[in-house]
Amino acid sequence: MSDTPAISDPGSSEKPAPTAYKRVLLKVSGEALMGTRDYGISTEVVGKIAEDVGTVVAMGVQVCLVIGGGNIFRGVSGAAAGMERASADYMGMLATVLNALAVQNALEKRGVQTRVQSAIPMASICEPYIRRRAIRHMEKGRVVIFAAGTGNPFFTTDTAAALRAVEMGCDALLKGTQVDGVYSADPRKVPDATRYERLTYHDVLARDLGVMDASAISLARENGLPIVVFSIHAPGAFAEVMAGRGRFTVVTDN
16 A cells, blocks of 8 residues: 555645546545435435536546445444344345445436445346456546445444445545544534544544544554545535645545
């Protein structure tokens, strides 16, 4: 895994290098797809995310995605309500497939070639997860959406995102969240929460900052995979991060 690429100076008159990262994985929570709804999928929000992904693909960056399923069903919540945990997690995995198909549809309506690969084989609607095939798709300029998590219960989609990013040889894992970086507390609830520009993996774990679950952070740390946290709802933010501009937090080893 390569070291973190240099981030261009936002004040520079030079055209930002569109290849600060050559290949990235974007992790989007299921909740981000809801918009103002209480549950389900907002086609407007999905469309905006697809626009941003299409812009980054046009910059020459190879993109893959992992999308959560919390807007439809969350395994942990199901288990807390009395369901058997493994069954609840499998239901959550199926929810991520629904979200993946929705995002695929939005991308292809905008002319972006997309493939969905599921860790649970569903031959009638998407491809099975095959590492080499996924890499080849990205090399051809296609967006690959990884669905159904790792295919195993007891693992979150955060862990699936870190795993797939490492398997794909991504230069960074982008985490699209509800806020513009990592804070000491939820800034929507704590107005004076401290915002961080840069953190180490150790900082995230020691301070329990909730960027991603501990398994995902540990996997990223072991493989030198930078994590970049930004707001998925800020128009054009994904492309801005790729150009080294905008507001985001970088999590690395130093």
